[in-house]
Amino acid sequence: MLRCERLTLAVPGRVLARDVGFEVRRGEIWAVLGANGSGKTTLVHALAGLVPAPAGTVALDGAPLAGRPGAARASLIGILLQQEDAEFWGSVFDYVLLGRFSRARSWYGWQSEDEDAARAALAAVGLTDFAARGYRTLSGGERQRARIAQLLAQDPEVLLLDEPLQHLDLRHQAAVLRLFSTLARERGRAVMMVLHDALWPARICSHALLLHDDGAVESGAAGDMLARERLERLYGCPLQEIETGGTRFFAPL
Amino acid sequence: MSRPRLLALFSFAAAASLFIALVSGPFPISALLVLDSVLDPTPGLVHDVIWQLRAPRALAAFACGGLLALAGALLQVLLRNALADPYVLGVSSGAALGALLAVTLGAGAVLMNAAALTGAACAIAIVFFLSFRSGEWDMYRLLLTGVVLAAGFSALVSLTLVMAPGVQVKGMLYWLMGDLSYADSPVAAWIVLLVVGAAAMAHAVRLDLLALGEVKARSLGLSVKPLQVAIFVGAALATVAAVLLAGSVGFVGLMVPHAVRLMGVAGHRWLLPLAMLLGGAFLTLADTAARTLAAPQQLPVGVLTAIIGVPVMLWLLGKKRAPL
Numbered sequence: 001m002l003r004c005e006r007l008t009l010a011v012p013g014r015v016l017a018r019d020v021g022f023e024v025r026r027g028e029i030w031a032v033l034g035a036n037g038s039g040k041t042t043l044v045h046a047l048a049g050l051v052p053a054p055a056g057t058v059a060l061d062g063a064p065l066a067g068r069p070g071a072a073r074a075s076l077i078g079i080l081l082q083q084e085d086a087e088f089w090g091s092v093f094d095y096v097l098l099g100r101f102s103r104a105r106s107w108y109g110w111q112s113e114d115e116d117a118a119r120a121a122l123a124a125v126g127l128t129d130f131a132a133r134g135y136r137t138l139s140g141g142e143r144q145r146a147r148i149a150q151l152l153a154q155d156p157e158v159l160l161l162d163e164p165l166q167h168l169d170l171r172h173q174a175a176v177l178r179l180f181s182t183l184a185r186e187r188g189r190a191v192m193m194v195l196h197d198a199l200w201p202a203r204i205c206s207h208a209l210l211l212h213d214d215g216a217v218e219s220g221a222a223g224d225m226l227a228r229e230r231l232e233r234l235y236g237c238p239l240q241e242i243e244t245g246g247t248r249f250f251a252p253l
Numbered sequence: 254m255s256r257p258r259l260l261a262l263f264s265f266a267a268a269a270s271l272f273i274a275l276v277s278g279p280f281p282i283s284a285l286l287v288l289d290s291v292l293d294p295t296p297g298l299v300h301d302v303i304w305q306l307r308a309p310r311a312l313a314a315f316a317c318g319g320l321l322a323l324a325g326a327l328l329q330v331l332l333r334n335a336l337a338d339p340y341v342l343g344v345s346s347g348a349a350l351g352a353l354l355a356v357t358l359g360a361g362a363v364l365m366n367a368a369a370l371t372g373a374a375c376a377i378a379i380v381f382f383l384s385f386r387s388g389e390w391d392m393y394r395l396l397l398t399g400v401v402l403a404a405g406f407s408a409l410v411s412l413t414l415v416m417a418p419g420v421q422v423k424g425m426l427y428w429l430m431g432d433l434s435y436a437d438s439p440v441a442a443w444i445v446l447l448v449v450g451a452a453a454m455a456h457a458v459r460l461d462l463l464a465l466g467e468v469k470a471r472s473l474g475l476s477v478k479p480l481q482v483a484i485f486v487g488a489a490l491a492t493v494a495a496v497l498l499a500g501s502v503g504f505v506g507l508m509v510p511h512a513v514r515l516m517g518v519a520g521h522r523w524l525l526p527l528a529m530l531l532g533g534a535f536l537t538l539a540d541t542a543a544r545t546l547a548a549p550q551q552l553p554v555g556v557l558t559a560i561i562g563v564p565v566m567l568w569l570l571g572k573k574r575a576p577l
Contacts, residue, residue, distance in 0.1 A: 050471055074474025086333060086466040090519035098462055102474030109458070109522065154473065 001026050001190045002077070002158050007046060007056030009039040009211075016042060017211060020056070022219045024158070024207070026188040029181055031201035031222065033194075034211030035235055040194040041082055043211065044160040047192070048079040060158065074102035078156030080147060082163050082194070092138065092146050093131040096121055099153035114153075121152035124179060126172075140167035148176060159183065161193035165200070177204050198239070198250035202226050210234050226250075256523045259516060263530035267315070270537040274311035275303055277541050279548045313439035314540035314554070315533035317495045318505050319446050322532025324491040325506030326525060327453060330464050331484040332396045338507035339492040342399040342485075345501035346406030347376025348493070352500075353413045353425050366437065366497060373493045376402060381485065390478055392467075395485075431502030431555025433540050445494040449487045450529055456480065457522040464521075504558040505532050508566050515569045535562070 003023040009016040016039035024030055032040050046053040049065045058065040060076055068076075088095050099121070100114040122128050125145040130138065138146060144167045151159065159180065165173045181204050183189040192209075195201055201208055201222060208225035210218045212234055218225060228241045231250055242249045254262070275287045280302050290303050324339035332341070340346070351372025355365040380402055384395040414425055427434070453460070459480050462470040467477050495502070509532040510524065518524050536554065539561055543554040 045468075048472060050468055070471065070476040071474040074472065079472045081469060081472060084466055084469050086464060086469070088465060088519070089514060090461075094461075094520060098458075098465070098473060101458060101462055104458075150473075 002047065002058070002060055002192075003062075004047065004058045005056055007043075007058065008054045009042045009046065010054050011039075011042060015054075015215070017215045017217050018055075020217050022209060024190045024192055026157075026190055027184050028190055028207055029184050029205045030192040030219075031195050031205040031208040032192060032211065033198075033201065033208060033225075033231075033234060035213055038211040038213055040211055041162055043209075044079060044162050044192065044194060047158075048077055048160050049073055050079070071102040074154065074156065076156055077158040077160065078151050078154045079160040080151050080162055080164055082166070084147070088135040090135060091131065092127060092133050092135050093118060093122070095135045095146055096149045096153050099150035102154060117153045117155065118149075121149040122146075124152055125149045126175070141169060141172060144168055145172065145176070148179075152179075156189075158190045159192070161191065163194050163196065165195070165197075173200070180204075198226070198231060202247050202249060254516065256518055256527075259513075259518065259527055260523070260530075263527055263534065266534040267530045267537075270534040270541075271311050271315060274314070274537050274541045275307050277545050278302070278307060279545070309439060310433060310436060310540065310544075311537055313436040313442065313498050314433050314537040316439045316442035316446050317433065317436075317499045317502065318509075318536025319450070319529040319533035320442060320491040320495040321502060321506035321536070322509040322528040323446070323450055323453065323525065324488045324495070325508075326510040326521070326528050327460075327484050327488040327491070328506075329510055330460050330521075331481060331488065332392050333464070333466070334396060335511070336507070337396070338503075339488065339495065340403065340501055340503075340506070341396065342380050342489060342492070343376040343403040343406055344373045344489060344492040345496050346403045346410060348373035348496045349410050349429055349501065350406050350413065351375075352428060353410060353417070356421055356425060357413055357417050362435070369497055370493065372406075373496060376406060377489045377493075385482075390481060392481075427553050428500040430553035431500045431558070432543075432551070432553045433499045434544070434551050436498045439498065442494045442498050445490055446529070449491050450525065452483075453487060453525050454522070456483070457520065457525060460484075460521040460525075499554065502536065502555045502558055504555075504562045505536055508562055509535065512566060512569055515572075 001024060005021045007020040008018050009020060032043060034040050045051050047058055052066065065073065096118040097110055097114060100110065100117060104110060104114055122131055125148050127142065127145055127149060130142065135146065148164065164176055168176060177200060180191050184191045205222045207220065208222045210225055210230065226248065228239055228250065232239050238253045239250045240253050242251065276282060276284050282299055282302065286299055287303060290300055294300055294304065321339050328337040328339065328341060329335060348369040351368035352365050355368035360368065380399050384391065384398045414422060417425060459475055462473055462475045463477065463480060471477050510528045513524055513527045513531060518527055536558065539557045540554045543552040543557045546552060
């Protein structure tokens with residue numbers, strides 16, 4: 001579904017990786033792992049079409065992403081950003097509604113189906129009672145859930161999540177990941193998430209993509225990728241392997 | 254207060270401000286007579302004072318205030334800077350330089366306006382082309398280019414003032430502080446206000462998206478660059494129309510959008526019409542005060558907008574806002 005070929009990842013003044021190629025299919029959940037500054041965010045931004053990659057192509061269902069008008073792209077591919085650089089002064093409900101921009105059929109204002117979608121999205125992240133609150137009055141974790149609700153209201157085919165678990169407590173980490181894995185399994189969405197811990201990928205991801213500091217990129221089934229030696233090389237630190245209930249976890253020594 | 258209620262209140266305030274402007278002046282006309290003349294215009298002295306003198310001036314003040322509030326609200330989104338005001342792109346100092354040079358050279362009113370328009374257009378063109386190079390469009394560079402150019406124009410304006418003969422300086426100062434006594438017909442300004450205002454309202458949701466930041470707006474499907482160019486053009490047009498009427502009236506463009514935000518209005522669908530109404534009503538009242546307080550002496554309205562606006566704004570800032 002989402003396929004990239006010979007993609008170059010670069011930040012101003014530095015090339016992070018070359019010739020990155022992989023395909024994420026419907027129903028798959030990918031983990032993107034790597035050390036700080038290894039290009040995880042650059043990768044998902046390039047996949048979302050937010051920044052043009054210096055080289056390579058990203059295609060969605062065979063059609064190149066570049067050149068698609070904004071709204072058509074955003075109804076197919078959505079991204080949960082790691083950080084947003086502006087405050088939002090309206091209510092939580094208004095914030096989530098903005099996710100409907102690419103789907104809205106009215107040129108001015110919102111229709112009832114947009115409002116229904118926003119309400120459903122808020123309910124999915126447990127923020128129904130917060131709808132009328134000012135977005136600025138939310139805590140960090142509540143904001144993160146509101147941002148996830150906005151992405152759910154956008155309802156794209158491909159969901160790119162840059163650190164979806166940041167600021168979330170353990171209960172909401174589990175709830176949010178359950179939500180995304182349901183979307184992948186039952187509604188055929190393709191999910192790709194940048195994660196920082198070595199606990200969740202093994203439990204919910206079907207595939208993993210490893211961005212090494214030296215520019216090497218490995219990708220494949222989660223079972224093969226999430227091995228101790230590979231992750232030790234990835235993070236540059238010794239890891240302890242814990243196996244329980246048939247799942248392998250990793251923790252720094 | 255709910256948003257429809259604010260809209261009703263501001264609409265009433267706008268109508269009231271225009272009415273007060275028609276009633277007030279050195280020539281006493283009672284409110285009843287004004288009402289009579291509005292409902293049933295019959296030629297005569299009262300009719301002439303109202304329709305030849307006061308109405309054009311009141312409408313000019315209202316259009317000017319609405320335009321400044323609109324331009325301020327648009328530029329605050331475009332530059333994502335709370336301190337952006339209509340003059341941040343150098344429009345007013347460019348216009349001032351053009352007008353003052355024309356006055357120094359002994360030009361009449363028509364030539365002076367043409368020179369002001371030329372100066373404003375030059376300032377806008379320079380800012381646009383310096384910050385929009387090779388298709389790259391960086392708001393940080395746009396803001397700084399505007400501020401730097403405005404500083405340059407202001408220096409040239411000061412130079413012109415110093416070099417100008419003493420009798421001309423006072424008229425020039427009025428122009429720089431904002432003054433509606435030389436305002437032309439407000440028709441052009443009203444057309445700009447209605448056209449740019451309606452276009453901005455039609456893009457209200459897009460403005461909300463852009464206010465979230467460029468990357469975020471793009472991720473939600475907004476085509477950012479065309480919108481930014483459109484905002485730039487719209488805000489520049491609105492500012493030029495206001496500056497040609499009244500010179501550079503401070504405070505309105507910067508503070509009126511913030512005042513509306515402080516009342517708890519965030520979405521541009523409501524923010525824009527409320528700001529235009531409030532800006533128009535505010536400047537109409539300020540201008541009425543400017544021409545009546547020290548009559549027959551006329552005060553520059555730009556001084557009064559600040560004198561009235563500062564305490565109101567401070568009160569709004571200090572007031573504890575009910576959480577949305």
